[in-house]
Amino acid sequence: MKRHGAGGETSDVAKVGSLAAATGLTVRTLHYYDEIGLLSPSARTAAGHRLYAADDVQRLYRIVTLRQLGFALDEISATLDDPRWDLLATINRHIGRIDHRLGVEHRLRNRLAAISDTLTRDRHDIDIHEYLHILEDMSMLSTTIQRRIPTIVYRDIAAAHEFLTTVFGFEPGRVAQAPDGTVYHAEVTAGDGVIWLHAVSERFRLQSPLALGASTEQMSIVVEDVDAHYRRAEEHGAEIVYPPTDQPYGSREYGARDPEGRLWSFLSPLT
Structure with missing residues (x-):
């Protein structure tokens, strides 16, 4: 709709209902975003109805994108107000994700077309690996579960972030400070995925192995050269539990x- 300004000019605005319909969000969600200060409309009608301008809609795009990337609402709020925010980089990253999905869909279509051609020729000896490839591509396109984010608990997140990036060579990510x-949240990237570093929490019964005196899980990371990675960790003073060893299940x-x-294992496939 058009809203008329004091000088007779008009500007494009959207009511909360039409914005909800366009985004798939509920009106209640948009009201909640307003209540917590995450997304407040630029104007209201005389009756008090919310009116969202172009800048508001751009901010909502950023919110939705970050939600899809796995950010919590408090993290999104901090990110949106960061002057270093780069809209162009975010859009390009969004394009990259879409291109990846299109690539998987194209590959899946080609696989299905090839099987269709085979069945059309009255041949029914479809290789089992073809079905496995199809199922793999289908799982990559599933919208039920989109991403996994391992979250590990530390008493000192800042020190853990420094150790993981310096000693183990993970790529440093964002560090959120109160x-x-x-530091109440930090991230590192290990190969194809991000790892969140979470603070201990009595509420959620989250504890560091340092407090428990034991580790209840183990992280396994595939590296290009396990022996080189071992030497790096040893040189930086990491506590080595066992040296590079050829395992019967095909990894060193x-x-x-x-x-x-916390126990970490680093491995490379045996060739």
């Missing part, structure tokens, strides 16, 4: 602990 400088791996006692 106003008093305390070694184990090391981080400063809070």
Whole structure:
């Protein structure tokens, strides 16, 4: 709709109902975003109805994109107000995700077309691997579960982030700080995925191995050269649990602990 300004000019605005319909969000969700200060409309009608301008809709695009990337609402709020936010980079990243999905869909279509041609010629000896490839592509297109994000708990997130990037060579990601400088969330990238570093929490019964005196899980990371990675970790003073060893299940791996006692294994496939 058009809203008339004081000087008679008009500007494009959207009511909350039409914005909800266009985005697939509920009106209740948009009201909630307004209540917590995440997305407040630029104007209201005389009757108090919310009116969203172009800048508001752009902000909503950023919110929806970050939600799809796995960010929590408090993290999104901090990111949106970061002056270093790069809209172009975000759009390009969004394009990259769409291109990846289109590539998988194209590959899946070609596989199905090839099987269709085979069956048309009255041949029914479809290789089992073809079905496995099809199922794999279908799982990649599933919208039920879109992404996995391992989350591991640390007493000192800042120190853990420094250790994982310096000693284990993970790519550093964002580090979120409270106003008093305390780090309450951090991220590292390990190969094809991100790992979240979470603070201990009595509410959710999340504890560091340092407090428990034991580790209840183990992270396994595939590296290009396990022996080179081992030497790097050893040179940086990591606690080595066992040196590179050829395992009967087809990998060469070694184990090391981080400063809070969590066990990590690094491995390379045996060729």
